[in-house]
Amino acid sequence: MPRRTDIESVLIIGAGPIVIGQACEFDYSGTQACKALQEEGYRVILANSNPATIMTDPSSADAVYIEPIHWRTLERIIERERPDALLPTMGGQTGLNCALDLVRHGVLAKYGVELIGASRDAIDMAEDRERFRDAMQEIGLEVPRADVAKNLERAWEIQAEVGFPTIVRPSFTLGGSGGGIAYNREEFEEIVSRGLDQSPTTEVLLEESVLGWKEFEMEVVRDHNDNCIIVCSIENLDPMGIHTGDSITVAPIQTLTDKEYQLMRDASIAVLRKIGVDTGGSNVQFAVNPEDGRLIIIEMNPRVSRSSALASKATGFPIAKVAAKLAVGYTLDELRNEITGGATPASFEPSIDYVVTKVPRFTFEKFTQANDRLTTQMKSVGEVMAIGRTFQESLQKALRGLETGTDGLNPVCGEVRSREDRDALHRELRMAGAQRIWYVADAFRHGLTLDDVGELTGIDLWFLAQIRDLVEEEGRLKAHGADGLTAGRMWQLKRKGFSDSRIGELIGLNEDEVRSIRYDFNLKPVFKRVDTCAAEFVSHTAYLYSTYESECESDPSSERKIMILGGGPNRIGQGIEFDYCCVHAAFALKEAGFETIMVNCNPETVSTDFDTSDRLYFEPLTLEDVLAIVDRERPLGVIVQYGGQTPLKLARPLEAAGVPIIGTSPDSIDLAEDRERFQQLIERLGLKQPPNRTARTTEEAVEMAEEVGYPLVVRPSYVLGGRAMEIVYEEAVLTVYVGASVSVSNE
Incomplete structure (x- = not known):
């Protein structure tokens, strides 16, 4: 209707x-x-x-x-x-x-x-742990053994039935807030007390542990005529026990058979029908026992969620927009797909011919006292999404898009010589932290087998085999050096997502030298379209990602165009406010008659909506990836001043590569961001400033600290939100600070 x-x-x-x-x-x-x-x-x-x-x-x-x-x-x-x-x-x-x-x-x-959008009863049934469990059992879906407690006394009674470890999930909270995994009596009492306090209904669900099981999500949309579609299937690389917001996730699902997928698909639709969501989208989460294939349902969200945004960007299907129209009476078959120019209805289930990987961004460095082990309570502050033709390509693109100082599966644990070193590596694999994916790669470098790593991490062997293959490629590249870098070898490496900088690091060349070799081989990425239909219909929307193949689908125009670099993944100090600036820059440029090109890799943002700008490139914000887009689009200028520190750091190298930077010039940016140059500017202007010095080594820092005098405020250049900024009272602390923080700055 x-x-x-x-x-x-x-x-x-x-x-x-x-x-x-x-x-x-x-x-x-x-x-x-x-x-x-x-x-x-x-x-x-x-x-x-x-x-x-x-x-x-x-x-x-x-x-x-x-x-x-x-x-x-x-x-x-x-x-x-x-x-x-x-x-x-x-x-x-x-x-x-x-x-x-x-x-x-x-x-x-x-x-x-x-x-x-959702009735009171549907919301209540989905969010109330006890009602949800009863509803699932009524339709024959298995749930973990569990019960609801409204006080600590009842919680202890339930714990005796389900045993340790016990999963604690407060009702009506977000991101696993207040919940956790209790391994003993002390942890149980602490987590349950916190959960009861944070739940608005003062109740917690205590359930049997499914730690180590594989975790999956389905994004489902249903209308009031009972038309149901699966917009996107998502697989968590990390097993149950780690909040899905903190897990690396992959779309579409990679490790289920078609029969298993269809069972999960049918179960997802049955859940929406039972809960009563009939005018919008929902997220349904499952766990599968890797030993026997037992399928259980974990929970569902009767609303758009973090995963809905990810699924929308992964497929090009605007879940929130469609859900809003369903809420006011439309049915899926009445709505048209904008990306295909209306050639398909919204009831046409999205099909994708690429792999999407989401990697969370953590900022534990800002909270050194915080527990950095990952649990059922979410701790990441942002995420990056990457698109590639294979899992390996999308994973490596996502890792370099994080902006954490890595450009792939860089080593993080150093040499493993002693038993203590090996035990430390095993701990990092068993008790996941923010860097576990890099420790997995290190495990293969240090001789652990596929089965060893699988047992320690609970990660599916298929994913581990993909990571091991990348590590082996690195080993071969390092062994043969620059002389072994033929055109065929370079093509193979780029198809697997290796960046120029990572290749250079492995063979002893810098990024510019590797890029020059690649250009000599005439190897450049092509751009493919996100079209919701795996190229079955013509796409009228320029929503693009890079890969190494023969056919390019970008079809750039000859219009006057300006490129805007976004802010990348959210982090403390660089978040939604910069996306706001990028979006308004795109709107203003459109009004001025320019074609707008947005480059960003954050799936949570408005800037990465396919209709915010004329052309969207969902790519990491690195020099290599941005240069490839500039080479293809030939914009009149690139704006770097709206996305926070991320694009600012690219201003100088882009200018050096001949890219026209418009707006604030790279030299003006450097004048403001470089502590030493800014100090000299203040002196020239005759303005007052606290006594200060700029140091580049520990020795210089100690010497200059004596000149200025303690206590000191110490901070690097080119940072935002006070990152790596401290007050130092003595030389010993200063020495530790310089050693730990020098990598934060450009210099």
């Missing part, structure tokens, strides 16, 4: 401030929903408390309220605006919980506001 005419205005609840587990993916979802509903002629009222978001722009909705996301505040907005409907599924857990509060306090009934 067509859009509903009995409602004229819709209130959308945003997600509020950025927190771990709820980041700018909900700005992306909310912005899409606002745009979709305005397209249909509805008056859109938006409530959100985060001023750094695109959705809180005055033009995003007809009325924007930057107010706390609390039911009392929302009641005042409802009293004033009198919306006909409330859409709560775009604001993460915050939006859902607030909507339920409005229902419980009778606000929606009082003002005649209809809940759309």
Whole structure:
């Protein structure tokens, strides 16, 4: 049926401030929903408390309220605006919980506001652990043995039944907040007490451990005519026990047979039918026992989620936009696919002919006292997504897109000579931390077998074999050196995702020298389109990724065009506010008559929506990857000043390569960012500044510290958000600081 005419205005609840587990993916979802509903002629009222978001722009909705996301505040907005409907599924857990509060306090009934997108009962059944478990058992789906406790005494009774380790999951919380894995009585009491405190309903689910099982996700969309599609299947490289937000994930699923996949697909649809989600998208999570194939359901989110944003970017299917239109009465077959120019309906299940890998970004260096072991409580602050024709290519592209000082599977553990060294390596494999993928590669370098690493990590042997193959390629490359780098060998390495800088590191050349050799071989990447249909239909949208093949699908225009470099993965100090700047730069350039090209690798953002700019390149923000796009597109200029430190660091090398940098010049950027040059500028201007010096070695630092005098504020150049900045009171601490922090700065 067509859009509903009995409602004229819709209130959308945003997600509020950025927190771990709820980041700018909900700005992306909310912005899409606002745009979709305005397209249909509805008056859109938006409530959100985060001023750094695109959705809180005055033009995003007809009325924007930057107010706390609390039911009392929302009641005042409802009293004033009198919306006909409330859409709560775009604001993460915050939006859902607030909507339920409005229902419980009778606000929606009082003002005649209809809940759309998901009913109260559907939200409650999906989020209430006990009701969800009962519902799944009613439709014949297996769940972990578990029970719900509302106090510590009952929790101990349940623990005696399920045993250790025990998974603790508070109800109605986000990102595993308040939960964890208890291995003993002390941990159990601590985690349960915390979970009861953080759950708004004061209840926790205690379930049997499925640690080490394989974890999968399905992104499902259903309409009120019971049309169901699987938008994307996602496999977690890390096993159960690590929050999916902290796990490396891969789409589509790689290690299931078709029969296993179809069973999971059918189960996902059955879950949505039972819960009652019939006007939108949901995320359904499963675990599979690698020993016997036993399938159990873990949970489902009756709303758009972090995984929904990832699935949207991975497939080109705009889940939030479609979900918003389903919520106002449309069916999937009535909506057209924009990427194929309307040649296919939204009911046409996306098909992809590439592999997408998401790698989380952590910032434990900012919190040195924090426990950096990964558990069921999410700890990552951002993520990077990469697209390649193979898992190996997409993995290596994602790793270099993280901007953590690696350009592939670089060694991290040094020599393994003693038993203590080997035990330390085993610990890193068994108890996952932020660097586990690199320790897996190191394990193969130091002689561990596929089965050894599989037993220690719980990672599927197929993924481990792919990683081992990359390590073996590195070994062969190192052994043969630059003389062995033929055109055929270079082609093979680039097909597997090796960067010029990583190849150079292995054979003793710098990145520029390797690039020169590659150009001599006439080897350059081509660009393929994300089209939702594996090239079955013509794509009218320039949503592109690089790979090494023969046919290029980029088809650049001859228009006047400007390229904008985005901010890469979110981190503390560089987040959603820079994406806001990039998006508005794209809008302004469009208005000025330029074709806009966006380059970014963050799947959570509005800037990586395929219709924010004229052309989107989902690529790592490295010199090699950006130069390849510049070479293909030939823009009039590249803007680096909107994406935070990420593009600023590329300004000088891009300029050196002949790329026209417009806006703030690379020299002006360097003048502001380089501590020594900035100090000299202040002196020339005759302005006051604290006594300071710039050091490049430990010896220089100690000597200059004596001149300036303790205590000292020490910080590197080219950093954001106070990263690696400390107050130092004595020489011993200064020496440690310089050793640990020198790599943070460009110099």
